[in-house]
Amino acid sequence: MDTLTSHDIPQLFARLSKVFADQKEALITLDGQVGDSDLGLTMAKGFAAADKAVSELGDAPIEAQLKAAGAAIARAAPSTMGTLMATGFLRGSASAKDCDDLRTEQMALFWRAFRDGVAQRGRAQVGDKTVLDVLDPIAMSVEADAKAGTGLSTAMDNAHAVAVDALERTRDLVAQHGKAAAFQEKTRGIQDAGSTVAVILIQTMADFVSHGAARPVGT
Amino acid sequence: MDTLTSHDIPQLFARLSKVFADQKEALITLDGQVGDSDLGLTMAKGFAAADKAVSELGDAPIEAQLKAAGAAIARAAPSTMGTLMATGFLRGSASAKDCDDLRTEQMALFWRAFRDGVAQRGRAQVGDKTVLDVLDPIAMSVEADAKAGTGLSTAMDNAHAVAVDALERTRDLVAQHGKAAAFQEKTRGIQDAGSTVAVILIQTMADFVSHGAARPVGT
């Protein structure tokens, strides 16, 4: 696909719901290292709620779909990452105002809004070892591809690739926010849990764009 | 020996203190089955205190020695068995009033008083699966030997033998008193913890009378 329409969005959230349910235990373990082990629970709950909200909308524009998803996550999973994901989708929704479909250009606006929302709400800087360290490269990559006129499928794959790299680089950072911050130097070497969520998110979207709803979910 | 004098009593309590220290873990485990696991602690503490009290008395008549022992146990180990052992020694002390030594005859009086004190204080009957089920046969055995004119050493060995049998028979009884009583039928098959203490007591005394302080302690 080189575009996502309002017909695709419910399927995308169904996929996200499934993926985060599958990743529940892995994210619990990851968050347990220097956090409180809830990330798997909250992401599974949040995206299940988003899926439900979007699927119950019936025919609605993309903006409304993303807004419903964000609001549902905010209600169902008001943890740090839940709230940030909610903020991301709500801001992304505003960026998709009046869009009938999302092509690379609109996707770039979505991710920029998503990232800015997260940065503002979390008051974190790039390099602070948070989800922002993956969201920022994603936004920049899609933006560059939009400028270069790259198709959506390729742009998403590119974004996924930079996200994977960026996640790996979070190991070198020292946590400045969230429960991990208390561990300071001990967080070095550990992959950031929230950033892992961002990679799962972009990977699932990229996958969905490349292969549609048909392809089975895996990591 | 066919008599115990006030010179022997401190050594006897030193021996008892040592034996109950050695039996601490075993008694804890025994009391843990249908009780609260403290019997090893209380007996070790009680007899250590008795030992100390008697040894600090200096030259004193048997009556005073036994009284000091009973009072020390009452203070140091006011659990069920601690209180009953204290009562036993205090009553036994009264029975030894003006005795210069304990021969079979006086020993019979001692054990009768011991048993009666325990029965009165604990309000238990023979057959209720308590320490009384061993104390009573001991008292009767020594009494019979006193009547028959048996020497102390043999009388104590006889008492020990009936005590061992009586202890074994406590398995067939159902507990009516103490923490075990709540377990009712479940106490059948289990050897009574307090009765085990009585066997250790008579065995140590019999041993002491036969072999004096020289013989190493064991069970």
Place this chain on the structure above:
Amino acid sequence: MKKFLNNPEDFVDEMLEGIYLAHPEVTHVGDDLRCFVRTNPVPGKVGLVTGGGSGHLPLFLGYVGENMLDGAGVGGVFQSPSSEQVLDVTRHVDQGAGVLYLYGNYSGDLMNFDMAGELADLEGIRTMTVLGRDDVASSVVGEEHKRRGVAGIFFAYKAAGAAAAAMKPLDEVARLAEKASARTRTIGVALSPCIVPEVGRPSFQIGADEMEIGMGIHGEPGITRKTLTPANEMVDEMMARILAEQSYETEKDVAVLINGLGATPLEELYVIYRRTAQVLDQAGARIRHVFIGEFATSMEMAGASISVLQLDDELQQLIAMGANTPFFKHIAQ
């Protein structure tokens, strides 16, 4: 054994030192830290004395205070205080109106309180005795006098404490304490054993999916071991034991105590209370007073007990009265 302590043998006395440092409203008689009394006795009041082993905080000493008790003999972990200690406490709290002994039905305590009472009588101090024996798991109907005293003794404390504070005479205080005690039923469940510091190992073993119904509060194993069920089912089973002995056809008013044994989170006690209230409601009872928290523990045992006191008018008023001890504060409405 993972515990915050120094030498296990000093555990009880160091705990007591901590209590005296924290709470000037309680003190000890003479040099013996284990003779625990109120700092300011109430002249002319009947003295209320309890006692028993350590390891059950706030039981027993925690109920010494305003409108509650006057003294407690403090034993080693799960052990009785000595008769000498009980006697010292008795002498100290007696205000000439006599002393009520109110403690759990355990042979060690019984013998030591009896001895103390005999000696006190010789000194002209009149004593009476009422026993807590609320644990339905520990003896069948008809043999209630053999039952163990567990968390439900709290209600007898509260009734006796209020009656004595109202300056009622000894016989009357004893009558009311006995009434509260006789009308209280408790059933407990344990999920894990506890460790006596001087023993250093758990008192019993229990499987990862098992619960003990009717465990004692001294680490005695339970009467029945079962597979752990959901909380509602478990409460239904526990309450069935209590309902079999109490009917709410004519006397509907009850007071309920949900007690944590030590390690069980307060959250879970409220899950238990929720179901208990539903069951009592269905049975026709009207809950007039609720107490939820830790009232009688077994060190760090995970578990809970449910106690129900069937009220009548006079008990209702006594339970309603405010109280103020270092460990228990009740603000009357």
Place this chain on the structure above:
Amino acid sequence: MKKFLNNPEDFVDEMLEGIYLAHPEVTHVGDDLRCFVRTNPVPGKVGLVTGGGSGHLPLFLGYVGENMLDGAGVGGVFQSPSSEQVLDVTRHVDQGAGVLYLYGNYSGDLMNFDMAGELADLEGIRTMTVLGRDDVASSVVGEEHKRRGVAGIFFAYKAAGAAAAAMKPLDEVARLAEKASARTRTIGVALSPCIVPEVGRPSFQIGADEMEIGMGIHGEPGITRKTLTPANEMVDEMMARILAEQSYETEKDVAVLINGLGATPLEELYVIYRRTAQVLDQAGARIRHVFIGEFATSMEMAGASISVLQLDDELQQLIAMGANTPFFKHIAQ
């Protein structure tokens, strides 16, 4: 996982149902059980709102009551309440005098309270925010603003609650809450992890002879893992961390809170207090108020924390004031 519960997903709501059944003095806003408020608001008073994850009882909702707080947003176990819930509570407790948000410094809570506050402001409800950030283990001196809020927030609740009850205006209540918060230092130690019902397994592993100094109250592992030492040594080490930041040369008066994390017996907390009092005495401090028990737990975690608030005259008076919530009763002397 050995817990008294039914479906793990219903745990928080069933707990809340139990609380509402037991305590008519608290209720919820509309249908949402998790919007926890006092039943009888005080007209014209500054509203005090807290919130945070479940699993910490009596924190957070347990401090809603007389002379304490007015409402709490109740999250899932160890999770923030939503901004919508905080907003609903805010609207409900506002009496026209504005609302103070007083909660622990955690990113999830921060974001949700911030969002609620922004929305409340749009509706003309003035809000201010004060954070509990007392955990010395969680950030170094100079970075105090990054510290986690743990048990010591109790002192800020008490100060703010008393100030609001005295009908002081919002800025003044906030100033006093902030002062109490800024002057409180806490250090904790854990002996065992805890289990979040929906996770079903412990949050970390710890050896049979190890302790975690500076653990969080959400099952986060500790900052330093060490061999378990005798209680006195452990307290000395913990207090050294607090003494390094508080000097008692000029301001001697302190309030002390010894908090159990869930599974630790009260007896052990008094052993800890005994040493804490000795250390403070040696350092020249004068203990004016002592609170010992469970004030902020982590489900069934075994562990304890020590909090010290350095008092001045105005804080001393606020801490001394009586309070009455379903979970915390303080009778003024």
